[in-house]
Amino acid sequence: MSLGHMGSGGEYHLLNGWKDIAAFFGKDERTVKRWEKQRGMPVQRMPGTKGTVFADRHALAAWLNMRGTQPGLDVRVLPRVHSGLNGARSPGDAHEPSTAARELYLEGTYLWQKRTRASLTEAVDILQAAVALDPDYAHAHTALAVAHKLAGEYGATTQKLGYIRALEAVERAIALDPALEQAQTVLANIEFFWLLQYDRALRRFEHARRLNPNSALTRHWFAEALLFAGYPREALAEIDQAQHLDPQSRSIISAKAYILFALGNSDTSEQMLLKLASNEPDYQMAYKGLTYLYLARGDGGRYLEFLDRLVSLHPSGAARAIVDAGRKGLSSSGKAGMAEAMLDAAKHNGETGEVPAYGMAHLYALNNDASGAATHLQLALERYEGDVFDFIIDPAFKQVRTTPQFLKKVTQMGLPLVA
Incomplete structure (x- = not known):
């Protein structure tokens, strides 16, 4: 859960209205409206409006390539998402990057692995310079895709813009080298967490793992997808391998702690997260995990302690x-008072967007308000907020998660249904 601001934005590649979407495909409006209803073409509607739609150009391109070419469609107008699932790299085709580009690639990779807003912003700049120097350097394009994706996740830019730019970079990487497992991994992550194509994403993760079983990034991101797809034991096996391959990665350690928490091993999870928070005081994922853990235990004081550290x-x-409202409510009326006071305080700021939609969903769920939780979870999905999938493991949703009203809404949103 994040209660802070959503981060800086940027320009999106949006198509506004059915006319623009139809022109993008070279079709009439009736055809693209039919594609949305019958074939799941991804469009979105402005909240509170009727009929006003918009779509991401790259999301439409990705949908097209996953569906297969439509009859009569001129695909020359579209940027192809080269899946590379059957691609193979010939030994003689290996690209030798320039020395300057390789140095920039190494520096950018080091920076994205730190996973802070500042380091990710710098990593994007450096890796953009690398691909400008050597446009045929597939590894650099892949690293740039990773940096863009993580920049959205950690708030250096919006989640939506991060995914759009990650897709642009990974398209180029896979076009250059279909057998590059990290590029396949990035595309699988986009398919799972952005395009909501779960089965396809899991197959691509498996393909990437076959390409290189010793890729820590592949094992790590595959584990996270397995967790949110409802396979925590399989996720644990993958994250164990990732940690063996990269024992110094704090993101792998935190992911393992989350998986152990989901499996009910909260004691080990607690030890890992407390140690991580002590050793890496600037790392937000440790604090978020501890808020979930202590909330699940019913320890309102510790929950607020680590929520305080997170927002700080x-x-x-x-x-x-x-x-502050939560502390006052807990002191005067216990956990129920804490939940009510926090939601009241959030409502004063929720309309302005200063509190992310997932933060509002968390607080409504904490008050056992299934309708409010579902409404704001949908808003979080529409805004492409990075915490959306957390409702699966977030203990605030324990009561509302199984209500028919909430389950119906989640099904309509296309999010995973996990008991």
Whole structure:
């Protein structure tokens, strides 16, 4: 859960209205409206409006390539998403990057592995310079895709813009080298967490793992997808391999702690997260995991303690007011009072967007309000907020997660249904 601001934005490659979407495909409006209804073409509607639609150009291109070419469609107008699932790299085709581009690639890779807003912003800049120097350097394009994806996840840019730019970079990487497992891994991550194509994504993760069983990134991101697809034991096996391959990665350690928490091993998860928080005080994932863990235990004081540490990393007046209200509510009326006071404080700021939609969904769920939780979870999905899938493991949703109203809404959104 994040109660801070959503991060800086940028320009999206949006098509506004049916006319633009139809022109993009070279079809009439009736055809593309039929594709949405019958074939699941991804479009979105403005909240609170009727009939006003928009779509991401790259999301439409990805959908097209996953569906297969439609009869009579001129695909020359589209950027292809080269799946590379059957691609093979010939030994003689290996690209030798320039020395300058390789040095930039190594520096950018080091920076994205740190996973902070500042390091990810710098990594994007450096890796853009690398691919500008050597446009045929597939590894650099892949690293740039990773940096863009993580920049969205960690708030250096919006989640949506991060995915769009990651897709652009990984398209180029796979076109250059279909057998590059990290590129396949990035595309699988996009398919799972952005395009909501779960089965296809899991197959691609398996393909990437076959290409290189010793890729820590592949094992790591495959484990996270397996967790949210409802396979926590299989996720644990993958994350164990990832940790063996890269024992120093704090993101792998935190992912393993989350998986252990989902499997009910909260004691080991707690030890790992507390140690990680102590050794890596600027790492937000440790604090978020501890908020979930102590909330599940019913320890409101510790929950608020680590929520306070989480929001302190990226200070926000709204988040501070919510934490302070929670402490007062807990002191006067226990956990129920804490939940009510936090939601009341959040409502004063929720309309402005200063509190992310998932943060609002978390607080509504904490108050056992299934309708409010589902409504704001949908809003979080529409905004491409990175925490959306957390409802599967977030203990605030324990009661509302199984209500018919909530389950129906989740099904309509296309999110995974996990008991």
